[in-house]
Amino acid sequence: MTDSLLLGLDIGASVSRALVADADGRRLGEGRAAGGNPSGRPVDQALSAIADALRAALSGVDPRQVRGAVVGLAGVGRLQEPDVAERFARMWRSVGLTCPCGLVADAAVAFAAGSPASAVTLLLAGTGATAAEIAERRPRTVADAHGWLLGDLGSGFWVGREAVRAVLACLEGRAPETPLARRVLAELLGAEHVTPGRDAVNSVINAVRRDAPVDLARFARTVSNAAENGDPVACDIVARAAGHLIDTASLVRPDTASADPLVLAGGMLINDGPVSAAVRDAVARRWPSAPVSVARDGAAGAAWLAALEHADLTCSAEELHARLLPEPN
Known part of the structure; x- marks a missing residue:
């Protein structure tokens, strides 16, 4: 040593x-x-x-x-x-x-x-989200990374927030109730079924506000589980999250023929799940020559x-x- x-x-x-x-x-x-x-x-x-x-x-x-x-x-x-x-x-x-x-x-x-190479494209989706073009082992071009308030599209926070927004839509009568809404309600309020209306909406809002905003990322796993069981709202959130992430990566890697390595990072992408699977499939179609690795x-x-x-x-x-x-x- x-x-x-x-x-x-x-x-x-x-x-x-x-x-x-x-x-x-x-x-x-x-x-x-x-x-x-x-x-x-x-x-x-x-x-x-x-x-x-x-x-x-x-x-x-x-x-x-x-x-x-x-x-x-x-x-x-x-x-x-x-x-x-x-x-x-x-x-x-x-x-x-x-x-x-x-x-x-x-x-x-x-x-x-994820890679010792000096030229790499990074796509990261954890609690937040960003993509970066790495040159000489330093970020040269960065997309998103705007934080939970302004961006981080497709991140764990974004997915969790969309899940809670779906619950609010149900409680206000703008969307039908699905298993995802019931699971999120159970985590927030301790009950899968509540009487729709303003009181229930306020209860959900107050429950969310008791924690740090970024803690909404905990519902990303709830969305993933619901999507794997075919919940239509969860599947839609997953598809939109993957689309956002691919769009962000395309901003720093517009050349679809590039053979530079592409590194996937963050819990949303390195762990098995529907968002990870959708992003990997989209990466293979968009950048077929890119060797893909994960940030471990x-x-x-x-x-x-x-x-x-x-x-x-x-x-x-x-x-x-x-x-x-x-x-x-």
């Missing part, structure tokens, strides 16, 4: 992951905690989650040995605001870290988790980027990538 260590941190809206590795690609510590993106949660709550992930990853090593770190998250500018940056720096020091910390967009970490571990991708920046590599970048991100058995 080399004396100098590297740290990768992948901060998501739902999960924060940290990884400590050496320059030979050995994983020495891993941590996982709640979502720590300060764009979607109170700053103190977000930083506490990040610190939990870091402490777990650093528990078996001396933090002072970490030579460099890369931190990836959506809306990276939030961590660069003076007040938030100062609080982040205090948290960083509180876990024993003294190394420089590079802040990058989630697209940079996600592509690195964002924290490892961030650690790889940190190694390229801060370590004296004992192997090629491609070999280090294979060590940090081995192909699943």
Whole structure:
């Protein structure tokens, strides 16, 4: 094991992951905690989650040995605001870290988790959604990534919001009730059947408002399950989500003949489900020459980027990538 260590941190809206590795690609510590993106949660709550992930990853090593770190998250500018940056720096020091910390967009970490190639197209759909053209291992052109309030079309949040909107349409008499509406009502109100009308509408709205907006992403799984059972409303949401994601990818990859790798990232695309299946089918039709891979571990991708920046590599970048991100058995 080399004396100098590297740290990768992948901060998501739902999960924060940290990884400590050496320059030979050995994983020495891993941590996982709640979502720590300060764009979607109170700053103190977000930083506490990040610190939990870091402490777990650093528990078996001396933090002072970490030579460099890369931190990836959506809306990276939030961590660069003076007040938030100062609080982040205090948290960083509180876990024993003294190394420089590079802040990058989630697209940079996600592509690195899926391919060591220098020219890649990334399509990411987790709680949020974005597509990016990667050149020289850096995002050159980015589409969407507008956040839950303005965009993230086809994301887990978007799918969950559409599910709740479908419930409201049922309660207002604008659409028939389907199994999806009953399942969402059961999760929100504890009952599958309620009397339609304004009181029920207000109950749903109040139940949603009790949590952070991005928590609507939890209904993405509900939609997927309903779609797999043939629910027409759920199937429509899935089809529209996949269409949005392909449209977003096309903005950064208009050349349908391109043979550059295409990396799929985020829980909506790397896990089996109807959105993932629809997107993969559409990708195969739109870009038939593109080799497709999945981003397996964002924290490892961030650690790889940190190694390229801060370590004296004992192997090629491609070999280090294979060590940090081995192909699943």
